[in-house]
Amino acid sequence: MPEEILNDISHRRYNALRGSWVLVSPHRTKRPWQGQQEKPGTIELPQYDPKCYLCPGNQRASGDTNPHYDSTFVFVNDYSAVKEMQDDYTSPNAQGSLEEMLLKAQPEKGKCYVLTFSKRHDLTLADMSPSEIVPVVKMWTDIYSAHLSSTHALAGLNKTDFVPPSSRGDHGGKKQDQYRYMQIFENKGSAMGCSNPHPHGQIWTQTSLPEEPAAELEQLKMYKRERGTHLLVDYAKLETEKEERVVFQNEAFVVVCPWWATWPFEVMILPKRHVRALVDLNEKEQAQLAEAFAEVTRRYDNLFETSFPYSMGIHQAPLEGSEEEVECSSLHIHFYPPLLRSATVRKFLVGYEMLGEPQRDITPEQAAARLRNCGGELYRNKIG
Amino acid sequence: MPEEILNDISHRRYNALRGSWVLVSPHRTKRPWQGQQEKPGTIELPQYDPKCYLCPGNQRASGDTNPHYDSTFVFVNDYSAVKEMQDDYTSPNAQGSLEEMLLKAQPEKGKCYVLTFSKRHDLTLADMSPSEIVPVVKMWTDIYSAHLSSTHALAGLNKTDFVPPSSRGDHGGKKQDQYRYMQIFENKGSAMGCSNPHPHGQIWTQTSLPEEPAAELEQLKMYKRERGTHLLVDYAKLETEKEERVVFQNEAFVVVCPWWATWPFEVMILPKRHVRALVDLNEKEQAQLAEAFAEVTRRYDNLFETSFPYSMGIHQAPLEGSEEEVECSSLHIHFYPPLLRSATVRKFLVGYEMLGEPQRDITPEQAAARLRNCGGELYRNKIG
Ligand SMILES: O=P(O)(O)O[C@H]1O[C@H](CO)[C@@H](O)[C@H](O)[C@H]1O
Ligand SMILES: O=P(O)(O)O[C@H]1O[C@H](CO)[C@@H](O)[C@H](O)[C@H]1O
Numbered sequence: 141m142p143e144e145i146l147n148d149i150s151h152r153r154y155n156a157l158r159g160s161w162v163l164v165s166p167h168r169t170k171r172p173w174q175g176q177q178e179k180p181g182t183i184e185l186p187q188y189d190p191k192c193y194l195c196p197g198n199q200r201a202s203g204d205t206n207p208h209y210d211s212t213f214v215f216v217n218d219y220s221a222v223k224e225m226q227d228d229y230t231s232p233n234a235q236g237s238l239e240e241m242l243l244k245a246q247p248e249k250g251k252c253y254v255l256t257f258s259k260r261h262d263l264t265l266a267d268m269s270p271s272e273i274v275p276v277v278k279m280w281t282d283i284y285s286a287h288l289s290s291t292h293a294l295a296g297l298n299k300t301d302f303v304p305p306s307s308r309g310d311h312g313g314k315k316q317d318q319y320r321y322m323q324i325f326e327n328k329g330s331a332m333g334c335s336n337p338h339p340h341g342q343i344w345t346q347t348s349l350p351e352e353p354a355a356e357l358e359q360l361k362m363y364k365r366e367r368g369t370h371l372l373v374d375y376a377k378l379e380t381e382k383e384e385r386v387v388f389q390n391e392a393f394v395v396v397c398p399w400w401a402t403w404p405f406e407v408m409i410l411p412k413r414h415v416r417a418l419v420d421l422n423e424k425e426q427a428q429l430a431e432a433f434a435e436v437t438r439r440y441d442n443l444f445e446t447s448f449p450y451s452m453g454i455h456q457a458p459l460e461g462s463e464e465e466v467e468c469s470s471l472h473i474h475f476y477p478p479l480l481r482s483a484t485v486r487k488f489l490v491g492y493e494m495l496g497e498p499q500r501d502i503t504p505e506q507a508a509a510r511l512r513n514c515g516g517e518l519y520r521n522k523i524g
Numbered sequence: 525m526p527e528e529i530l531n532d533i534s535h536r537r538y539n540a541l542r543g544s545w546v547l548v549s550p551h552r553t554k555r556p557w558q559g560q561q562e563k564p565g566t567i568e569l570p571q572y573d574p575k576c577y578l579c580p581g582n583q584r585a586s587g588d589t590n591p592h593y594d595s596t597f598v599f600v601n602d603y604s605a606v607k608e609m610q611d612d613y614t615s616p617n618a619q620g621s622l623e624e625m626l627l628k629a630q631p632e633k634g635k636c637y638v639l640t641f642s643k644r645h646d647l648t649l650a651d652m653s654p655s656e657i658v659p660v661v662k663m664w665t666d667i668y669s670a671h672l673s674s675t676h677a678l679a680g681l682n683k684t685d686f687v688p689p690s691s692r693g694d695h696g697g698k699k700q701d702q703y704r705y706m707q708i709f710e711n712k713g714s715a716m717g718c719s720n721p722h723p724h725g726q727i728w729t730q731t732s733l734p735e736e737p738a739a740e741l742e743q744l745k746m747y748k749r750e751r752g753t754h755l756l757v758d759y760a761k762l763e764t765e766k767e768e769r770v771v772f773q774n775e776a777f778v779v780v781c782p783w784w785a786t787w788p789f790e791v792m793i794l795p796k797r798h799v800r801a802l803v804d805l806n807e808k809e810q811a812q813l814a815e816a817f818a819e820v821t822r823r824y825d826n827l828f829e830t831s832f833p834y835s836m837g838i839h840q841a842p843l844e845g846s847e848e849e850v851e852c853s854s855l856h857i858h859f860y861p862p863l864l865r866s867a868t869v870r871k872f873l874v875g876y877e878m879l880g881e882p883q884r885d886i887t888p889e890q891a892a893a894r895l896r897n898c899g900g901e902l903y904r905n906k907i908g
Contacts, residue, residue, distance in 0.1 A: 146629060149610045152732060154628035160735050163605065163632060171603030172585075175719030179560075201556075219555035221547065221876070221883060226533045241747075242759050243783050244538035245530060248547060325875040333872025335559030344876055348536060351544050351881035363625075375626050399627050453879030476878050488717025491709040492605070492728055494860050495837030497735035499605060 147503055155400035156371060158352075159359045161497055162402050168501040173485050178331050180446045180483040185262035185337055194338035196259045202308075211275040213256045214283065214343075216307040222250030222346050227312040249316040250346030251307060255279060257339035264328065264339050264447060266437035266518060273430035280324050280343075280454065281418040281426070287345055287459050288419075289318050293466045294457060297419040319345045320460045321353060329449025331478055331486060341452075345459070353455050360468045372470035376410040385504055387511040388435040392428040395436055397508040402498040404480045404487050405443065405507050407436055409473040416469045417456035435515065436475060442514040446483035451476045531887055539784035540755060542736075543743045545881055546786050552885040557869050562715050564830045564867040569646035569721055578722035580643045586692075595659040597640045598667065598727075600691035606634030606730050611696040633700040634730030635691060639663060641723035648712065648723050648831060650821035650902060657814035664708050664727075664838065665802040665810070671729055671843050672803075673702050677850045678841060681803040703729045704844045705737060713833025715862055715870060725836075729843070737839050744852045756854035760794040769888055771895040772819040776812040779820055781892040786882040788864045788871050789827065789891050791820055793857040800853045801840035819899065820859060826898040830867035835860045 152161045193200045196208045201218045229247040233239035257265060257276050265273060282302035288295045326341035327334040349357070363371040379385055379396045387407055388395040398408045409432045415421060421429065440448035457469035480487040480501065493499050536545045577584045580592045585602045613631040617623035641649060641660050649657060666686035672679045710725035711718040733741070747755035763769055763780045771791055772779040782792045793816045799805060805813065824832035841853035864871040864885065877883050 143616065143627075143629075145611055145613050149613060150606045150632045150634070151613065151629050152632050154630075156626050156628065161732070163734070164629075165605040168603060168605055173719060175717060176563075176714035219552060221549040221552055222534045227529055229529050229533060229535065232527065238758055238762050242540050242755070242762055243527075244540065245527075245535050245548075246538075248534045248536050250534070323876055323880045325879050327872070327875040330560035333559060333874045335557065342875065344880065348545075350547070352879055371626070374622055378622055378626055451875045451878050453875065455879070474879060476874075488711070490717040490860075491711040491726065491835045491837065492707055494835050495709050495736055495839070495858060496707045496728065 147505070153400045155398075156363075156375070157359055157398075157400070158355050160355075162400055163497055163499040164503060165499060165501055166503050166506075169481065173481065175488075176486075177484040178449075178479070178486055187260050187262050189261045189338070192261055192336060192338050194254070194256050194336060194340055195261050208259075209256070210259050211257070211272065212279040214253050214279065215305050217252035217254050217342065220250075220252035220307070221344065222248055222252060224249060224251050224307055225313050225315050228314075246348070248347055249313075250319060250344060251304075252345070253283065253304070253343040255283075255341050255343060257341065261338045264337075264437065264441075265326075265433055266441040266447070268339075268434065270427060270431040270434045273433050274427055277418070277421075277426045277430050277433075281421070283343060284322055284324070284417060284456070284459075285419050287319060287322055289460065292460070293463060294417055294419050298421070299419075316347060318460055320347055321345070321349045321458045323350065323353075323453060325451060325453035327451050329447060331449040332451050334449075349458055349461075353458070356455060357458070357465060357469065360470060361464060364464075364468045370414050370468070370470055372410055372472055373412070373414050376412050379410075380412070385508045387439065387508050388432065388515065390428045390431055392425045393432045395432055397504040397511065399504060401504040401507065402489070402500060403476045403478065404500060404502055405440065405477050405511060406504075407475045407511070409433070409436065409475075411471055415471040416466060417471055418454070420471065433473075438518050439511045439514050440475075440477060442516070442519045443510060444479060444483040445519045446479075448477055448479060450478075531889070537784050539782075540747075540759070541743055541782075541784070542739050544739075546784055547881055547883040548887060549883060549885055550887050550890075553865065557865065559872075560870075561868040562833075562863075562870055571644050571646050573645045573722070576645055576720060576722050578638070578640050578720060578724055579645050592643075593640070594643055595641070595656065596663040597643075598637050598663065599689050601636035601638050601726065604634075604636035604691070605728065606632055606636060608633060608635050608691055609697050609699050612698075630732070632731055634703060634728060635688075636729070637667065637688070637727040639667075639725050639727060641725065645722045648721075648821065648825075649710075649817055650825040650831070652723075652818065654811060654815040654818045657817050658811055661802070661805075661810045661814050661817075665805070667727060668706055668708070668801060668840070668843075669803050671703060671706055673844065676844070677847060678801055678803050682805070683803075700731060702844055704731055705729070705733045705842045707734065707737075707837060709835060709837035711835050713831060715833040716835050718833075733842055733845075737842070740839060741842070741849060741853065744854060745848060748848075748852045754798050754852070754854055756794055756856055757796075757798050760796050763794075764796070769892045771823065771892050772816065772899065774812045774815055776809045777816045779816055781888040781895065783888060785888040785891065786873070786884060787860045787862065788884060788886055789824065789861050789895060790888075791859045791895070793817070793820065793859075795855055799855040800850060801855055802838070804855065817857075822902050823895045823898050824859075824861060826900070826903045827894060828863060828867040829903045830863075832861055832863060834862075 150165045286304050322345045324343050385396045452475045456471045457466045478486040534549045670688050706729045708727050769780045836859045840855045841850045862870040
C-alpha cells in the first residue's frame, strides 16, 4: 500500500466531515510519560445505591421520586444548561456599532433531559447485551421523534405514544415550542466529567444549531451539491472496501477509526445506507445499531482492561431545517475517548492542540487494528 | 447596564476573533459536584532536581548536557511532533477520486523547541518578577525573528545574533528551510498534560498554518477589509472603555476575560496599539508585556490559592505570508485554564462541548471581577 509511509512521517489529515485538519505524529508515543495518571475506572459498585439520584425509587434534588423503572427512564435535568422559559433579550447595541460587532449575543432556550440506560447502578453499555441496549436506542428515537414538528420531513416515522416529561420551575418569558436541534450524548467515566457511574446519557434540545453539527452539515450539503451522493455513505463504502480502519461491521452498520480521528481510539458508527436520523431505522436496524454500541464499548473496555472513559454523541438531522438540510443529514455516532497508552495514561489535547490544531500520536490504522483484535467476551466476565 | 440580563439567562456569545459561538449558562454553577477532583498544584519542590532534564548541568534523553544557564535555555525537543527532515509523500490517489476527497493527507515538516523560563526548578511565572520574565519575552522574540526569511515584512526588526539550536538525528528527505508558522505555548500543571514542573514552554514551527491561527487570520482580514481598522485594536479599546471585563492594564497592554471566553477564567493579553508580532515591541513594551504575564499568573495562583494550571499561547503574524496576512495579524496571548470552582474542581469540556459547541457556566464578567480582586502579593509569599 503506497500510503504506508504515513506510519512513519508527520502529516496532516483532512477531516472531510468537519472541513478541518488534524496533525498526526506517528512516532511520538515513544516519549516516556511522567505526567498525570488517571484513576482506573471503578468496577466494584453495588447493583443499587440508595444515595444515587438515578437508581429506581430514589429521590432527586428536585424532590421528585424516580419510578421503579427497568431499563430507561427520562427526566428533565435538575441543572439544565438551557431552559424552556426565560426572560427575553434583545441586544441594546445599534446595528453596525463596534459593540454590535464585537459584543454579540443571542438568547438561547432549550430543554435538557437525563436518560438512564439500565436500572442497575453497576452496569455500563459494555456490560449490556445488544438486546438490552435496544430499549435505549428506541427511547432516543422516541424522544427525537416527539420533538419534530408535524410538518417536518421526518414527522410520523417510527412514532410511538411517548410524551417527553415536562420541566417545572422554569419561569419568565414565553415557552419555546419548536427547537432547532437535539444533541444526544453520554459522558462516561470521571475522566470525562461524569459525576455518577449509574449508566446514563443526556439530551440537550435547543433553539440554535450548535457549531459542530453546523460545520458538518455545511460539508454534507456541499458534497451532495458537488457529487450528487452522500459523503458519509460514500465514506462508509470506501472504508468497508479498504478494511484497514474498520473495527467491526454488521449488515447495516460499520464501525471505523476515522481517517481524520483526533482522539487516540476515536471511532465512528456509520450506517451503510443513507439514514437521515434515528427515526429512519427499522426494527432490524435498531437491533444492529444496538449491537454496534455493544461491540464498541466492550472492545474499549477490553483494550486496557478497564472501564474505558469516553464522550459519545449522536449527530443526525436537525429538529427544524430546510428540506436540503434534512435530506443531506446523515445519522452517525462519534466516540471520543481520552486514553492513549493504558488505563491510567491519557492523551491531553492542550497547548498546541488548543492554540494550533488537534494533534494525535498513533495513526487511526494502528488504533483500528488494536480495537479489531480485542473483540470477544468482556475481560471482567472471563473466568480465571 | 441593559446587558445585565445576560447574568441570568442562557445565551450564546459570538467569538468575533474565531468566527464561532459559545453557549453561556450563568446559573449552572449551582449544581453540586461529586465528580473527579484534581490534585492541587505541587508547591514543595527543590530549587535544583538532579533527575530533571531541564535543570542546568543535567543530562537529557538525547545524551546532551544542559549548560549552566541562568534564565532561559533553548533546545530541540527530543520527542518532536514534527521534524526538519523526513521522507516525502505525495498522495497516490487520482484527482477527483473518492480517496482523494475523503482520505486526504499532506506531509508536515517542522522543528520543535523547548524553552526554560528560569534555572530554578521550583519557580513558575507566578513566582517571577516582571524583570525576571523579560528574558523570556526577549528569547521568544529572538527565536521568532530568527525564523523569518530575509524578505519578510518584519525581517530585521529587533534582531539579535541569536542562532537557534540545530536538531540532530532527523533523517530522510530534504531539510525544510522556511516555515509558515510558529506556535509558542506553555502547558502548566499536570492537569494540562505537563510532565515536568520545571518552568518551561514549547515552540513548534511548521510548514502549514494550523487551524486556530488560520481561523483567526480570516476574521482579522475580513474585519480590516470591511472597516479599515484592526479588530483586536478596536476590541482592546472597547474593553478598556467598558471596564467590566478588564483584569489588569498598563500603558501598553490590557488583560481581559474576553466576551467570548470558553474556559471559566480564560484571559487574553492584548496590546493597545496595533502590534503584528513580538518583534514590533520596543524595550519598554517588552517590560510591560512581562508585567502583564506576571499579573495574570500571580492572580491565577491567588484565586484558589494553588499553583493554577493552564495552557498559554502566543498568536502573531505567520513566519511566511502575504503582505495582507502580516499586516492584519495582531499579537495576542491566550490563557486557557481548566479550574472552575476551587483548586480541585475543574470544568470539563466534554460531551455537549465536543459534540455541540463550547459551553461555560459563569459569565466572563463574573470571572473578570474575581481576577481583578485578587491582585497583590502571591498568596504563598505572604507571611503568617
Ligand atoms: O510535549 P509534552 O509537554 O510532553 O506534551 C504535552 O504537550 C503537547 C503539546 O500541547 C501535547 O501534545 C501532549 O498531549 C501534552 O501531554
Ligand atoms: O451535566 P453533567 O453530567 O453534570 O456535566 C458534564 O457534562 C456536561 C455536558 O457535556 C459538561 O458541561 C460538564 O462540564 C460535565 O461535567
